Amino acid sequence: MSGIALVRKPGPRIAEGIVTHLQREPVDPVKALDQHDAYVAALEAAGRRVVYADPADDLPDAPFVEDTVVVSGRVAVLTRPGAAERRPEVESVARAVRDLGLKTVMIARPGTLDGGDVLQSGPVVYAGRSARTNDEGIGQLTALLPERRVVPVNVRGVLHLKSAVTALPDGTLIGDPRHVDLPGLLVPPEEPGAHVVPLDGSRVLLAASAPRTAALLESRGLDVTTVDISEFEKLEGCVTCLSVLVDD
Numbered sequence: 141m142s143g144i145a146l147v148r149k150p151g152p153r154i155a156e157g158i159v160t161h162l163q164r165e166p167v168d169p170v171k172a173l174d175q176h177d178a179y180v181a182a183l184e185a186a187g188r189r190v191v192y193a194d195p196a197d198d199l200p201d202a203p204f205v206e207d208t209v210v211v212s213g214r215v216a217v218l219t220r221p222g223a224a225e226r227r228p229e230v231e232s233v234a235r236a237v238r239d240l241g242l243k244t245v246m247i248a249r250p251g252t253l254d255g256g257d258v259l260q261s262g263p264v265v266y267a268g269r270s271a272r273t274n275d276e277g278i279g280q281l282t283a284l285l286p287e288r289r290v291v292p293v294n295v296r297g298v299l300h301l302k303s304a305v306t307a308l309p310d311g312t313l314i315g316d317p318r319h320v321d322l323p324g325l326l327v328p329p330e331e332p333g334a335h336v337v338p339l340d341g342s343r344v345l346l347a348a349s350a351p352r353t354a355a356l357l358e359s360r361g362l363d364v365t366t367v368d369i370s371e372f373e374k375l376e377g378c379v380t381c382l383s384v385l386v387d388d
């Protein structure tokens with residue numbers, strides 16, 4: 141599959157990233173950089189052209205680019221992250237997506253929306269109501285994407301909707317019913333197994349911390365690539381958070 145993956149390298153202050161539901165643990169910035177390189181290599185191996193947003197070394201959570209923009213076709217919805225300290229990340233991502241030729245629109249005050257709360261699956265866009273994303277943000281997203289069906293989903297006990305549920309290439313939702321009310325979830329055998337990046341119709345990217353889920357998905361005929369993202373997981377990140385996929 142062709143297409144682009146927008147990413148941003150972690151900076152030296154990554155260890156200062158926000159932690160909400162986990163106990164803070166030391167994060168090694170050098171290891172994070174190596175893990176990020178391996179993550180990028182996996183995307184490239186899957187045929188993606190990788191584009192880097194400008195470094196934002198003063199903003200510890202900046203490698204979690206997913207939260208700053210939602211791409212639907214050729215439209216990029218620039219978000220207004222729920223955590224005020226993450227809002228300065230958006231400007232450089234806006235430049236990057238404009239350079240890719242996407243049309244930009246934006247979530248405006250008093251709306252808040254994190255891309256990690258937006259799960260796209262076919263015609264449906266699930267939008268998580270979370271501590272980061274409010275009803276006003278979801279309402280604005282609905283108005284900005286008139287051709288999509290935006291479905292609000294309550295999120296409990298985790299940071300983002302995509303902390304709890306993602307979609308396999310065939311549209312099956314994989315996730316933890318304790319955190320979201322969505323029917324027909326495939327429940328992964330371990331928590332990080334809920335985070336899947338679909339690379340194409342038969343390949344997915346998964347964290348190395350979910351080996352039993354990798355086996356489950358392989359038994360369903362999927363080709364699974366795993367990457368160790370332990371340093372990002374300590375900051376409540378997952379495989380989806382580190383890139384924004386743009387199809388051309």
Ligand SMILES: CN(C)C(=N)NCCC[C@H](N)C(=O)O
Pocket residue numbers: 157158159160201204206207223226255256257299300301302303375376377378380381
């Ligand atoms: C799906 N997920 C979890 C994301 N898209 N983003 C994770 C952001 C983590 C960051 N420390 C924060 O607290 O903002």
